[in-house]
Amino acid sequence: MTPKVRIAIEEADVIVGYGTYIKLIQNIIRKDAEIISGTMGKEVERAKIAVKKANENNKVVMVSSGDPGVYGMAGIVLEVAAQEKTTIPIDILPGITAASAASAILGAPLISDFAVISLSDLLTPLGKIEKRLELASQADMSIVLYNPQSQGRIEPLIKAYEIMTRYIQPDTPVGIVRQADRVGQTAKITTLKNLLNEEIDMVTTIVIGNTATKLVNGKMVTVRGYDITK
Numbered sequence: 001m002t003p004k005v006r007i008a009i010e011e012a013d014v015i016v017g018y019g020t021y022i023k024l025i026q027n028i029i030r031k032d033a034e035i036i037s038g039t040m041g042k043e044v045e046r047a048k049i050a051v052k053k054a055n056e057n058n059k060v061v062m063v064s065s066g067d068p069g070v071y072g073m074a075g076i077v078l079e080v081a082a083q084e085k086t087t088i089p090i091d092i093l094p095g096i097t098a099a100s101a102a103s104a105i106l107g108a109p110l111i112s113d114f115a116v117i118s119l120s121d122l123l124t125p126l127g128k129i130e131k132r133l134e135l136a137s138q139a140d141m142s143i144v145l146y147n148p149q150s151q152g153r154i155e156p157l158i159k160a161y162e163i164m165t166r167y168i169q170p171d172t173p174v175g176i177v178r179q180a181d182r183v184g185q186t187a188k189i190t191t192l193k194n195l196l197n198e199e200i201d202m203v204t205t206i207v208i209g210n211t212a213t214k215l216v217n218g219k220m221v222t223v224r225g226y227d228i229t230k
Contacts, residue, residue, distance in 0.1 A: 001025075005093045008061050016050040017063030017073075018043075024182070025063065034058075043073060047080040054088045067097040071118055071146060098180055099144040102205040105187045106175035107219030109207050113141045119156040120147035126156060133160050137167040142213065142222055145206040161196055164208065168192055173220050175207040176200065189220055 001009075009015065009028050019037040022029075029035065034053075038046050047062065054060045064072035074092045081090055103110045115136040121129060136143050143164070149157045170193035177187045178201070190198060192208060200206070213222040 012061040013058040070097040098205040101180040102177040109220040118146040143208040173209040
């Protein structure tokens with residue numbers, strides 16, 4: 001998180017968020033702050049609670065992992081606030097999304113154009129995800145995969161692998177980062193052909209390089225075109 005986000009959390013009267021994320025920031029929440037946590041799938045409900053609490057003259061923080069505008073809660077809160085016709089100002093505080101965090105851990109694989117695609121089909125039809133993967137793979141961009149696989153959802157990653165291997169060379173560097181910038185972080189660089197052999201779950205971020213990506217002293221680097229010999 002950024003220092004600005006940390007200050008907002010420390011000053012909040014009410015903290016609303018997914019239970020897992022609340023636990024990650026427990027040590028910086030005010031002891032007298034009200035905490036409202038919930039489960040996955042109750043995002044709209046939490047947004048409505050946050051707006052209600054703000055309307056009661058509380059300083060409210062809606063917690064979102066990474067950046068709230070990247071697969072986060074910012075959009076839902078804005079929609080709910082508009083529906084409720086609230087005039088309370090809403091500040092969206094940017095954070096560090098998993099793509100940026102994983103990229104920094106791996107080296108510099110996103111130094112040029114890249115695409116970010118979530119493999120979660122809970123809100124996006126699998127067919128639309130497949131089309132996006134197809135086009136991104138053909139465009140020779142680095143690709144970041146969010147929410148790649150869970151115990152009950154393995155088909156999207158297998159499908160993604162099938163699509164990407166049609167257009168991307170099997171020896172293309174691939175970075176796999178679990179728990180980026182959290183306790184228990186692990187990172188590994190492999191190749192596209194070995195992707196499905198790795199341990200992958202919902203806290204894993206996958207970075208697939210492009211034709212300009214190579215290994216430099218054990219780090220993934222996508223060469224942008226600078227002449228470093230001069």
